[in-house]
Amino acid sequence: xxxxxxxxxxxxxxxxxxxxxxxxxxxxxxxxxxxxxxxxxxxxxxxxxxxxxxxxxxxxxxxxxxxxxxxxxxxxxxxxxxxxxxxxxxxxxxxxxxxxxxxxxxxxxxxxxxxxxxxxxxxxxxxxxxxxxxxxxxxxxxxxxxxxxxxxxxxxxxxxxxxxxxxxxxxxxxxxxxxxxxxxxxxxxxxxxxxxxxxxxxxxxxxxxxxxxxxxxxxxxxxxxxxxxxxxxxxxxxxxxxxxxxxxxxxxxxxxxxxxxxxxxxxxxxxxxxxxxxxxxxxxxxxxxxxxxxxxxxxxxxxxxxxxxxxxxxxxxxxxxxxxxxxxxxxxxxxxxxxxxxxxxxxxxxxxxxxxxxxxxxxxxxxxxxxxxxxxxxxxxxxxxxxxxxxxxxxxxxxxxxxxxxxxxxxxxxxxxxxxxxxxxxxxxxxxxxxxxxxxxxxxxxxxxxxxxxxxxxxxxxxxxxx
Numbered sequence: 134x135x136x137x138x139x140x141x142x143x144x145x146x147x148x149x150x151x152x153x154x155x156x157x158x159x160x161x162x163x164x165x166x167x168x169x170x171x172x173x174x175x176x177x178x179x180x181x182x183x184x185x186x187x188x189x190x191x192x193x194x195x196x197x198x199x200x201x202x203x204x205x206x207x208x209x210x211x212x213x214x215x216x217x218x219x220x221x222x223x224x225x226x227x228x229x230x231x232x233x234x235x236x237x238x239x240x241x242x243x244x245x246x247x248x249x250x251x252x253x254x255x256x257x258x259x260x261x262x263x264x265x266x267x268x269x270x271x272x273x274x275x276x277x278x279x280x281x282x283x284x285x286x287x288x289x290x291x292x293x294x295x296x297x298x299x300x301x302x303x304x305x306x307x308x309x310x311x312x313x314x315x316x317x318x319x320x321x322x323x324x325x326x327x328x329x330x331x332x333x334x335x336x337x338x339x340x341x342x343x344x345x346x347x348x349x350x351x352x353x354x355x356x357x358x359x360x361x362x363x364x365x366x367x368x369x370x371x372x373x374x375x376x377x378x379x380x381x382x383x384x385x386x387x388x389x390x391x392x393x394x395x396x397x398x399x400x401x402x403x404x405x406x407x408x409x410x411x412x413x414x415x416x417x418x419x420x421x422x423x424x425x426x427x428x429x430x431x432x433x434x435x436x437x438x439x440x441x442x443x444x445x446x447x448x449x450x451x452x453x454x455x456x457x458x459x460x461x462x463x464x465x466x467x468x469x470x471x472x473x474x475x476x477x478x479x480x481x482x483x484x485x486x487x488x489x490x491x492x493x494x495x496x497x498x499x500x501x502x503x504x505x506x507x508x509x510x511x512x513x514x515x516x517x518x519x520x521x522x523x524x525x526x527x528x529x530x531x532x533x534x535x536x537x538x539x540x541x542x543x544x545x546x547x548x549x550x551x552x553x554x555x556x557x558x559x560x561x562x563x564x565x566x567x568x569x570x571x572x573x574x575x576x577x578x579x580x581x582x583x584x585x586x587x588x589x590x591x592x593x594x595x596x597x598x599x600x
Contacts (some may be wrong), residue, residue, distance in 0.1 A: 205457065211400045232284050232291060239279040245272065253284065258290040260304055261312050269315035271295060271303050283593060293383045299380060322381040327587040331372040336363060349358060349377060349389050356406050356418050357397055359428040362555050364464070366399055373397045374588050376580070391416075407577050411569045421577050422563035429497065430476040430559045431523065434505065435464055435530065435541055460551035461504070461544035468539040469508055470530040475503050475543075475554075483517050490534025493527050504544040506538045 237248050249259050263272050272295075275281075284291040292306040302317040328349070330339035340350040353375060356365050361367075378390025397404045406426045410416040418426040478495035481502070486492040489506035493515070498501055509531025521527060533538045545554040565573050 136436060170354045213512060219570075225503055232286055235283045235285065237281040237283070239275045239277055239281065241277045243275070243277075245275070245281070250283075254285055254290060255288050259313075262290070265305065265312060265314045268303055268305060271297060292454050299382070319382060321387070324379045324381060324391070325583075326377055326379050327584075328375045328377065329372070332367060332369060336367060345375075346389060347374070349392070352389075352392055353397075356392060356395060356426060357404060358431040358433065359426060359559065360404050360432075362432040364433065365555055366527060368400045371397070371399050374584055376584050376587070394580045396584060396588065405581070409569075409576060410568070410575050411567070412572070419565055419573070419577075421581055423487065423570065423573055423577075425562040425564055427562040428559045429523075429562070430503075430545070431473075432555060432559075433464065434475040434503075434543055435466060435470055435472050438441075439562060461542050462554050463540050464543050465538065465540040466530045468529075468531055470539075470541075471526045472505055472508065472528045472530060472541055474527050475545075476501075476523050478503070478521060480515060480517050480519045480527075483511060483515060485533075488535035490536060491528070491531065495521065495527075500548045502546045502549075503547070504542075506542040506544075507531055507533050507540060509533065509539070 205477055235252055235254075237243070245259055245263075246256070248254075249256055263269060265272075272293075282294040284293075290307065290312075292304065294305075294513060295303045296319075297303055297316075299321055300319055302319055303314065304317050305314045307310055307313075327341075328343060328345045330336075330343045330345065332339045336354070337347060339344070339352055354361075357363075374396045376393040376395075378393065380387045380390045391408055393408050395404075395406045406418045407421060408416060408418055420426065466496070474495060476495075476497050478497040480493060481496045482492065482494035484492065486506070489504075491508035491511065492504060492506045493508070493511065494502055494504050505528060507530075508528040511528045512526045513526055515521075530539050530541050536542075543554055545552050545557055547557070
């Protein structure tokens with residue numbers, strides 16, 4: 134009998150279940166993949182949209198619409214432009230040309246008419262500006278060095294400015310189709326400064342070495358000109374101390390102001406001067422004792438460079454080669470240097486006088502005359518019989534007559550007799566008025582005390598500010 138083998142057949146149900154289970158597992162994996170692809174698609178879409186929006190965003194453009202009323206409306210142009218029009222660009226805003234500014238420094242012979250034409254400014258505007266009565270004289274009469282500032286739009290004048298002095302400015306501007314002028318007050322700050330100098334070669338070089346300006350030294354020499362001849366009298370190691378004003382505006386240095394006090398030590402003598410302004414507004418320089426620094430005559434009647442010949446009765450004439458008394462002083466200077474009247478007087482002679490060349494003679498009171506020779510030319514409007522003031526320009530240095538080089542020959546005569554202009558005793562002006570004596574003495578004491586305190590320090594860099 135054969136053997137029977139039992140064979141276990143897999144259940145179809147179990148087999149079907151595995152197959153279906155495998156199929157179901159595959160479907161779940163495909164679902165995850167679909168979700169992932171969908172998320173990536175959404176992310177890419179958002180990135181694309183964001184980039185597209187940024188490209189189409191435009192800067193806001195403000196547009197002024199005049200609706201016919203006094204007030205204009207301000208609106209904004211759309212911030213976005215449609216992407217359907219790739220060639221469309223927002224309108225370009227062209228900036229307006231700024232107002233132009235021109236600054237003129239007036240030179241000799243300049244007129245505003247010529248300057249307007251050269252710079253293509255409207256001449257009609259100038260006519261309107263010069264027609265303003267309140268400022269007419271400040272526009273028509275200009276001096277070399279004056280500064281005129283003009284604002285204009287394509288040649289049409291908007292405003293014109295001229296500084297009249299350190300405190301006052303003329304301002305003309307166009308308002309409501311017409312020009313109007315006004316005066317602007319400029320605030321200044323006055324500081325006190327101390328200066329010192331010791332002479333080694335010249336007064337000017339000593340000033341420069343100590344940080345002082347030529348202008349300050351010229352003012353100093355004018356104050357002391359009645360007592361010191363700055364050619365003959367100056368010696369090596371002479372020194373000076375000076376208290377003066379500095380003028381500042383908008384925290385910027387502008388210029389030196391008035392000299393308040395001076396001490397000049399010259400060849401063993403000390404000369405002091407104080408500026409005093411009385412209650413009537415009159416200012417002059419006096420010694421600390423109240424004597425006037427001003428005298429009837431100055432020692433040197435010009436801005437000299439050097440002296441070529443001293444007072445010498447036995448001098449040999451350089452051209453005639455003979456002994457001829459030299460009864461005056463020769464001041465060598467460049468041709469054209471201004472010659473000033475040494476004192477108040479009247480012109481009694483103007484013309485050519487033999488070897489003297491071009492000459493002017495002034496009469497001072499009853500018994501004093503001064504003579505100025507070898508001039509290149511006379512000052513305009515100087516006439517015989519005319520009265521002149523001390524330091525008024527009467528002529529210019531030259532070499533007319535028997536002169537070897539440009540210089541001024543100056544003579545001083547009393548009752549027709551020649552005197553040495555350098556040493557003759559000069560009449561003094563009146564001292565401080567008794568009415569102001571007490572006020573002067575109080576101020577003089579305070580000022581000289583300040584100067585002496587500085588002198589003790591001998592430090593010219595100290596600066597004090599007025600409060």
